[in-house]
Amino acid sequence: MTEELRGLHPQPSIKKAAEFRTVYSKGTSAANHLFVMYKHENGLDYNRIGISVSKKVGNSVVRHRIKRLVRECLRLNGTMFNTGLDIIVIARGAAKDKGQEDVSKAVMHLAKKMSLLVSVENAPQNGHLDEA
Numbered sequence: 113m114t115e116e117l118r119g120l121h122p123q124p125s126i127k128k129a130a131e132f133r134t135v136y137s138k139g140t141s142a143a144n145h146l147f148v149m150y151k152h153e154n155g156l157d158y159n160r161i162g163i164s165v166s167k168k169v170g171n172s173v174v175r176h177r178i179k180r181l182v183r184e185c186l187r188l189n190g191t192m193f194n195t196g197l198d199i200i201v202i203a204r205g206a207a208k209d210k211g212q213e214d215v216s217k218a219v220m221h222l223a224k225k226m227s228l229l230v231s232v233e234n235a236p237q238n239g240h241l242d243e244a
Contacts, residue, residue, distance in 0.1 A: 123187065126162030126198055135162070135198045142225045146207040146218040147182075150200040151226055159193055161186055162200040170208045178203045178215070185216040192229050199228065 126132060139152030154160060163182050165175040182201050186193075193199075201219065210218075223229055 123183070123190070124158060124160045126160050126200065131160075131198070132162055132164070132200060135200050139198070139200075140226065142222050144218055144221055144225075146204055146210060146215065147222060148202040148204065149219075149222040149226060150202075151228060152198045153196055154198045156196055158195055159190075159197045159199055162198070163203075164200065165203040165207075169203055169205050174208050175203075178207050181210075181212055181215040182219060184212065185219045188216075189220060189223075193223065194228055194230055197228065 126135065135150050135152040139150045141148060141150045143149070161183070163179045165178050167175070169175055169178065182203070186199075201222075207215065207218075
């Protein structure tokens, strides 16, 4: 399989409770009205993503939709992120009625706030950074 098909593979994710606890306890966080984001260096040459949506936010359909929207935002803007990080995104209740554009703006706002994005002079010229 060639490197060009890399986009077809799922993004490495954080699945185990112990990994989530490590990021929560040793990482830093930032929040806005839709999400809370945690980051922690993982010592790898790629990022791992964890997305958490509580049952308080909505039923399983709503929770899965929010996860898909966040995952899609991270997929589209993945080249703009620094590498070697564990990133956890926690949805707040206000996120349940939001669309892709609102979710993307909120996630990228937090990424910029937490200095997760590569510097502007090294960033790819794809226009996604202007949305944040």
